Amino acid sequence: MNTVKTTAVPHLTGNYAPVMDELTTHELTVTGAIPPELTGWYLRNGPNPHEANTGHWFLGDGMVHGIRLAGGKATSYRNRWVRTSTFTHSARRVDERGNFDFTAGLANTHVVRHAGRTLALVETSFPYELSSAPGHELDTVGPYDFDGRLRTAMTAHPKTCPITGELHFFGAGAPSDTFLNYHRANADGELVISRPIEGPKPTMMHDFYLTEQHVVFMDLPAVLNLEMAANDDVMPYKWQPEYGARLGVLRRDDPYGAVRWFEIDPCYVFHTVNAHEEADGQRLVLHGVRYAKLTDGVGLAEPSYLCRWTVDLVSGSVREEQLDNRVVEFPRLDDRLAGLAARYGHVSETPNPETSQFTGAVHRYDLRDGTVSSHLFAPGRFPGEAAFAPADDRPGGPGWLMTFVYDAATDRSDLVILDAENLAKPPTAVVHLPRRVPVGFHGSWLPDA
Template sequence: MPHLAGNFAPVTDELTAYDLPVTGAIPPELSGWYLRNGPNPKDADSPHWFFGDGMVHGVRLDGGRAVSYRNRWVRTSTFTDGVRVRGENGQRDLTAGAANTHVVRHAGRTLALVESSFPYEIDCRPGHELETLGVHDFGGRLTTAMTAHPKTCPTTGELHFFGYGGITPPYLTYHRADAAGELVISRPIDVPGHTMMHDFHLTARHVVFMDLPVVFNRNRPGMPYGWEPEYGARLGVLRRDDPYGEVRWLPIDPCYVFHALNAHDDGDQRIVLYVSRYAEYGDNVPAFLWRWTLDLASGTVTEEQLDDHFTEFPRVDDRLAGQEARFGYAASGLSLGADRNPGALLRYDLHTGAVARHDFGPGRIPGEAAFAPADDRPGGPGWLITYVYDATTDTSDLVVLDAEDISADPVATVPLPQRVPYGFHGNWIPDPVS
């Protein structure tokens, strides 16, 4: 099967290696972990790429050195005890899941995420081995699954997220945790069906949900979600200062979006969203960067395609999440299910429309790139960090690029002791400031 072949194929060993070789120079400002999560079935078999057991690959940088590489499976209850859906009480078992999609930091916890279940905490303190510490359900307050794409407000430190799914309503619940990590809001939202809601949007004043026509059907073989354009497509706007208030729904053309780049308020009555948009959900359908402008006064959405490059895994400097960010970054070459040459990272100037590009060369495919800041100025200088697979040698590198000069040669390249399979999302996790 394609999702078990080439660089989609899992690796079988957990390794630890120290003092990695470096071509170029690791910026001395970088002290912490680059962590990236992805599916890696422990028995080397899974029915779909999305279902493999989560494995976190981490490179630790410190003092201008590539100190170590580690890869560790996330020890979920599914990994240790086998696949199950129901617990002993017959209820949906939210500890059971792959934890294979993202890894984020909030309130001192590093969480491995998948949208079908609870998060799992992993230990990435200096000197530790990325061990799984256990399931995290916010002290028992979380009673739904948690999206793999939570948003941290850079102003308040709050973590905004949602859970979707279930056989019966409510199919969607909005959650908010405060800066200390306490879950303080859980609000059900009425939607007509169980759709695959992978991501959402946060601005300084709003939360925006995407209710799109990829609909669950338990009788559908394999992947239980399928394209049903007759369901319709709409965006739901909720005011952050009124979290239990009205959700206002604005219709858009049927489409699908896995990943949002960023969003911001534009005055009192407009919201601007950037997304990697698919015309429909299906194999070999490309995604392109689009802008949606929501006019709250008229209740309409203007939809614009901004570029004709196939792009996925969009990111910004996370210190500008929910605020206007001039620059965004995306990967070109790796789709959700197929690799497409040539592999590149793109830098979008969202003000001028200019696109800068870093090509990695024949057979070299990057994954999602995380932004690591160089100083304390949001939107200022920094680096893009990613794993790059080389099909000619069947090896992988950690690559560091200058985010302000993305077309230049890499700042640093770190050959890794084993191949890193294609995966999903990760982050630069800086060491705590002492």
């Protein structure tokens, strides 16, 4: 048995419930044909509390699930907890003197690769490096602080510039001495820029935007509450629309310069799709998934829709548009176009909190003409985030979408590979897994080359 019975709270039941063991399985059964171009690992991270009990879905220990593809086969599956100091010896984030331990995190949100290192991420601590050594894949190496240069937390959503290879990221919120810290590592993994940015109050910053010439931060009205922060079992943020909402624009060629702030209507954005520049860099176009509001403790009581913000750097104005009425989340694109004018964005349909109903689907939005193509899964089959895996070396060209799909009838999961350019077609391949993969957050296709 790989499932534990838990208390009857939504984030510990059904496919949200944790699995309680680590497996390594070889030569998985496949329906269809795995494209021979796919050689590497599909990895996905998510909360999986090793004590099977947390006060919020976001607060479980990180567990990374990985599928190895090579030679047209699914050669192995393995899952491993990320063994942070919190996991191994219940390290406290703040000691008796008020000092913060940035190794004491959950590493449960994302998994990316930069400069040859595979990093498990959460926005409140240092990254944790995972092994890629044969036979030890996904084992925890330890916390990674860029050779001692990183002294704040790191967002779970860093952006790699496809032109320079630089990794852009930030750290925000308590216990930092500053409102926001912007960081940049070069293509070799050396942290070369770290600068504080002053602001009014610590807020929950989860994601941000990157363009060719700018970085765009989101200061939104999920405000840190110190009384709530004293409780390790809650998300310590209160929804305060009176705080306001704004976008902060920083020029990449002047990383220590002033941040220019633009007010927008109060909302929350966990995840961005992409951003790019128009009009010779005088206009920024941002796509993201917008919630009208959250509830205290980061409750998701409102549906989330794909939206576009257009920031006019000349007039100082921002125009906001809702692009569709589907309730969606977990947007992804061809990462080789991050910060450039990518035509397509991919999202997964999620339950409408007003009705608790949704269709298991992955959607491909044409961000130029507004059309949508979709893959609809059979009733009772529910996809997670769909990561893009390119078919060749042409950014924006053909490729596949990879997602774990849960089957409620069998209580098992599959890795489903879809043709991104022909979503309505049956899956290119379905890799049948030896277990259920709980609902999780984000992942990456990490090719060998």
